[in-house]
Amino acid sequence: MKQESIFTKSPGWLDWYTGPSKPAFTLPAGAVDAHCHVFGPGAEFPYAAERKYTPCDASKAQLFALREQLGFSRNVIVQATCHGADNRAMVDACQSSGGKARGVATVRRTVSDEELQALHDAGVRGVRFNFVKRLVDFTPREELLEIAGRVAKLGWHIVVYFESQDLPELWDFFSALPTIVVVDHMGRPDVSKDIDGPEFALFLKFMREHPNVWSKVSCPERLSVSGPKALDGERMAYRDVIPFARRVVESFPDRVLWGTDWPHPNLKDHMPDDGLLVDLIPHIAPTAELQHKLLVDNPMRLYWPEETSNGAR
Numbered sequence: 585m586k587q588e589s590i591f592t593k594s595p596g597w598l599d600w601y602t603g604p605s606k607p608a609f610t611l612p613a614g615a616v617d618a619h620c621h622v623f624g625p626g627a628e629f630p631y632a633a634e635r636k637y638t639p640c641d642a643s644k645a646q647l648f649a650l651r652e653q654l655g656f657s658r659n660v661i662v663q664a665t666c667h668g669a670d671n672r673a674m675v676d677a678c679q680s681s682g683g684k685a686r687g688v689a690t691v692r693r694t695v696s697d698e699e700l701q702a703l704h705d706a707g708v709r710g711v712r713f714n715f716v717k718r719l720v721d722f723t724p725r726e727e728l729l730e731i732a733g734r735v736a737k738l739g740w741h742i743v744v745y746f747e748s749q750d751l752p753e754l755w756d757f758f759s760a761l762p763t764i765v766v767v768d769h770m771g772r773p774d775v776s777k778d779i780d781g782p783e784f785a786l787f788l789k790f791m792r793e794h795p796n797v798w799s800k801v802s803c804p805e806r807l808s809v810s811g812p813k814a815l816d817g818e819r820m821a822y823r824d825v826i827p828f829a830r831r832v833v834e835s836f837p838d839r840v841l842w843g844t845d846w847p848h849p850n851l852k853d854h855m856p857d858d859g860l861l862v863d864l865i866p867h868i869a870p871t872a873e874l875q876h877k878l879l880v881d882n883p884m885r886l887y888w889p890e891e892t893s894n895g896a897r
């Protein structure tokens with residue numbers, strides 16, 4: 585049941601879709617939803633003063649219910665920018681998950697070693713550096729590099745979120761990062777452009793030249809220009825995004841992750857039925873082998889290496 589937040593949502597805010605369908609695609613056993621968030625609830629975990637948007641609440645219980653409905657076994661909960669560097673909601677969700685969730689945090693350079701260790705103990709395995717200007721204020725590169733060096737010692741990775749047109753300018757900075765680097769949402773390609781054009785070619789080159797770079801092939805609902813929407817039983821939604829995601833999966837099968845992106849912050853047009861998002865997976869990973877790597881082997885190596893025979897390092 586949704587409840588009204590004590591915060592006033594940003595104008596035009598769309599709440600997540602209630603009652604998602606059961607996917608027709610059966611996920612492999614042990615599948616991981618490797619990109620999702622929790623929002624608040626604001627009464628318990630207030631949104632950060634420096635936030636750029638105020639969402640509806642989306643609690644850990646609601647996230648875990650979605651996990652069950654869709655057939656996932658585990659979640660990777662990524663700190664949402666509306667919580668700034670206050671990781672309590674994400675940490676609480678990880679700690680309440682019975683080992684079924686890991687986290688990706690946001691930290692400032694002032695974070696202490698004890699705080700980093702506490703995050704690790706709660707299940708955090710990465711930090712997120714965000715370069716999307718509508719979501720965060722600028723952080724100096726030297727500060728990020730300092731954080732990178734510290735989290736590298738814990739064996740963590742760095743998740744980066746940026747817009748495709750900013751990759752040339754960020755290339756050298758990303759190349760200097762000493763950890764595995766996971767790119768959110770394929771670096772947000774403009775899917776109205778040619779898949780073989782220079783912009784997407786640059787992203788593929790970036791992955792090819794940096795064996796430590798992984799990509800989430802997520803967020804078709806955010807990237808799509810021409811749809812159709814994942815609503816009303818549409819089991820092949822966002823057809824303009826599929827070739828881009830499939831290209832990444834087929835080119836780098838051991839370095840891709842998939843996630844729902846629930847509760848889909850900042851969508852302006854519609855909220856997708858998450859069950860129908862799952863039904864896109866066989867279109868972007870067409871064989872059982874690719875599906876298993878994308879949904880089980882890769883996220884397990886990165887987030888639960890102790891349960892696999894060869895971790896991601």
Ligand SMILES: O=C(O)c1cc(C(=O)O)oc(=O)c1
Nearest residue numbers: 663664665666719768849850
């Ligand atoms: O594009 C977005 O608005 C967005 C925002 C956030 C966040 O606020 O953390 O996370 C995402 O993965 C995507």
